[in-house]
Each structure stands twice: as structure tokens, then as C-alpha cells.
Amino acid sequence: MDGIGTNRLEAFSDGVIAVIITIMVLELKVPRGAGVEALRPLVPVFASYVLSYVNVGIYWNNHHHMLHVTHQVDGSILWANLHLLFWLSLIPFATSWMGEHAFSPVPTAVYGVALLMPAIAFYVLQAVIIRAQGSGSTLARALGSDIKGKLSAPLYLAGILLAFVDTRISDAIYVLVDIVRQSQWSAEVAVEV
Secondary structure (H helix, E strand, O other): OOOEOOHHHHHHHHHHHHHHHHHHHHOOOOOOOOOHHHHHHHHHHHHHHHHHHHHHHHHHHHHHHHHHOOOOEOHHHHHHHHHHHHHHOOHHHHHHHHHHOOOOHHHHHHHHHHHHHHHHHHHHHHHHHHHHHOOOOHHHHHHOOOHHHHHHHHHHHHHHHHOOOOHHHHHHHHHHHHHHHOOOOOHHHHHHO
């Protein structure tokens, strides 16, 4: 199959990510009372929403940059992208469960799995694009050894396991990975975009 441009792939992915964010915000329920104290039970729900919103936003941003240095897509890239979108689409479920149960161990661990799987899928998508474009491609050069990307999975795994020790440690790890991943793209990609 000959490669095609990235416009349709990016538009489709943007649409799916917009729906994911919409589903997450719809899980925020209006408080039962009218006073400030009615907001207190919603703090964990809102905190999990913010964490997930930032996480999905980072994927959207990194995906955007990655596709702008991808010249053509083929069937393997399309399937790798669908794989990523599948895992991203499960984040609203895990977000809601973790928020509704105030960061309890099992929901926090499941949330970690919901973060781990898109991280793996994003890595696979990058590898498939690099395989299609060659090791000298802009994407390959920009990623270099991709230490930040490769650290995500082990850190998420640690967060999943540590959820059964202290969920605050897991949450700190999830935030740390977001901080690391948000700056994944080098100046080389920024110049080419």
C-alpha cells in the first residue's frame, strides 16, 4: 500500500481525543448542595479529571508534533494509531473510578494501567513511523535515544505496584511522568513544525 498524507489521520485522532476529553468532563457532577462545603466531596473527582486532562492533552500535543514530521502513513501506521486511541479511550473510565473512590488502591492501580497502556502504544506508534520513514528521519533524529519516553513505562509500573503501599506515591509518580513527557520534543522538531 502506498503511503498517504497525514491530514485525515490527524483529523480523526483529534476528533477521538476531543470526545475522550468531553466524556471526562461529563463525569463531573453538579454538587447536591449550594454551599462551598458541597464541593469538598468533589475534590478527588476534580483532581483525577485535571490529571487526566493534562495527560490526554500531552498525548494530543505530542501526537500533533509527531504527525507534522511524518510525511506519509500506511496501513501499519493507521493500525498503530488506532491502538493508541483505543487505550486513550479507556482513560475516562479509570479517571471516573479513581475520582469516585477518592484515590483508593485498586482504582489508583487501574488508573496507572490506563496510563501505562497508551504510553506503550505511543512508543509502538513512534517505532512504526520510524520503521516506515527510516532511521535518518526527522522523527528518529528528534527522539534520539528517547530516554523520557522509555522511562514512562517503568515509572507507571512502579506507580501501579506502589498504589497498594500508598496511593500518594502513585499519584506523585503519575504527575512526575506528565512533567517529564510534556517536554518530550526537541527543538529540532519545533523548528521543522
